[in-house]
Amino acid sequence: MSVVAEASELEMVRGTRRVLLLLTGKWSVEVLYLLANGTRRYTEVFYEVGEVSKKTLTHTLRTLERQGLVARRAYPEVPPRVEYSLTPLGWSLTGPLMALYEWSTENLAAAPRLRLVRDDDALAA
Amino acid sequence: MSVVAEASELEMVRGTRRVLLLLTGKWSVEVLYLLANGTRRYTEVFYEVGEVSKKTLTHTLRTLERQGLVARRAYPEVPPRVEYSLTPLGWSLTGPLMALYEWSTENLAAAPRLRLVRDDDALAA
Numbered sequence: 001m002s003v004v005a006e007a008s009e010l011e012m013v014r015g016t017r018r019v020l021l022l023l024t025g026k027w028s029v030e031v032l033y034l035l036a037n038g039t040r041r042y043t044e045v046f047y048e049v050g051e052v053s054k055k056t057l058t059h060t061l062r063t064l065e066r067q068g069l070v071a072r073r074a075y076p077e078v079p080p081r082v083e084y085s086l087t088p089l090g091w092s093l094t095g096p097l098m099a100l101y102e103w104s105t106e107n108l109a110a111a112p113r114l115r116l117v118r119d120d121d122a123l124a125a
Numbered sequence: 126m127s128v129v130a131e132a133s134e135l136e137m138v139r140g141t142r143r144v145l146l147l148l149t150g151k152w153s154v155e156v157l158y159l160l161a162n163g164t165r166r167y168t169e170v171f172y173e174v175g176e177v178s179k180k181t182l183t184h185t186l187r188t189l190e191r192q193g194l195v196a197r198r199a200y201p202e203v204p205p206r207v208e209y210s211l212t213p214l215g216w217s218l219t220g221p222l223m224a225l226y227e228w229s230t231e232n233l234a235a236a237p238r239l240r241l242v243r244d245d246d247a248l249a250a
Contacts, residue, residue: 013158019229092232096221103218103220
């Protein structure tokens with residue numbers, strides 16, 4: 001792990017945690033993956049994500065927009081049309097997200113359920 | 126993004142979120158990076174992490190152990206010696222974590238503060 005030795009450990013921890021915290025919203029990852037397949041209208045996002053209220057979805061999209069990961073474009077039409085897509089920053093995050101996903105498919109499937117314990121769960125136990 | 130098209134989006138979301146949730150403990154990432162530099166005794170972890178209470182650190186280490194990411198080894202000596210190290214599963218996670226860290230160094234430093242907003246912060250705003 002030469003990379004670990006090169007960078008200040010504290011810098012690495014802070015940087016990594018900032019990304020993790022960006023993504024802790026329940027639907028953030030789902031919306032990012034959805035938009036990685038292409039631009040979507042609001043109603044398309046709503047129906048494709050599923051099991052999410054419009055209030056929560058709107059909040060998620062606004063947060064992703066403020067984070068600079070998703071771009072919103074409103075067309076002055078009747079009826080109004082609003083489209084969402086990934087920004088270049090959002091696109092750049094899909095690589096690290098895929099690395100996490102690939103790790104999960106390679107490792108979590110075979111791991112006992114115990115290993116999936118969340119920190120909060122352990123705290124409550 | 127051919128990989129996105131190949132896998133079920135729901136599978137990807139679930140897998141990725143499971144990894145994210147594994148790491149939401151405040152000190153989990155810090156301990157993983159520390160142990161990536163080599164095996165440490167309990168007191169070494171305590172002093173090198175810094176700013177953490179022994180109660181919280183012990184909880185973090187137990188959680189990482191239950192998750193299968195960290196191995197604890199107690200030596201029957203006087204005084205007792207307890208060492209912590211990464212398991213093969215823990216080692217395998219350092220790659221995806223480094224990808225997140227590298228993304229943060231490349232992107233977050235130049236991004237306006239607004240972009241670092243947490244989902245929770247936006248909810249409170």
